[in-house]
Amino acid sequence: MDIPAGPRICLGKDSAYHQMRMVLAILCRFYKFNLVPDHQVKYRMMTILSMAHGLRVTVEKRS
Numbered sequence: 001m002d003i004p005a006g007p008r009i010c011l012g013k014d015s016a017y018h019q020m021r022m023v024l025a026i027l028c029r030f031y032k033f034n035l036v037p038d039h040q041v042k043y044r045m046m047t048i049l050s051m052a053h054g055l056r057v058t059v060e061k062r063s
């Protein structure tokens with residue numbers, strides 16, 4: 001996932017990706033995310049990939 005954009009590579013890149021994966025794993029372990037029915041899931045094509053209408057979900061605590 002190396003997209004060269006500037007003159008140097010971020011030294012904390014791997015650590016930052018690792019932290020993001022840990023946060024996601026912890027969130028998915030303790031919470032359940034469900035798409036809101038009828039919500040239109042559409043990407044907005046830009047330099048970074050974002051959601052055209054956001055991503056509406058409901059969050060439920062796992063038992």
Ligand code: HEM
Binds near residue numbers: 013015016
């Ligand atoms: C989400 C987190 C982070 C983002 C989005 C980010 C983004 C960036 C970007 C865009 C650059 C410039 C790269 C270039 O010139 O092409 C950079 C450089 C750098 N980053 Fe990060 N960074 C993050 C986390 C970190 C962390 C956690 C550390 C250190 C522990 C770190 C240390 C550095 C250093 C030292 C540079 C300068 C590299 C150089 O010029 O030789 N970054 N970062």
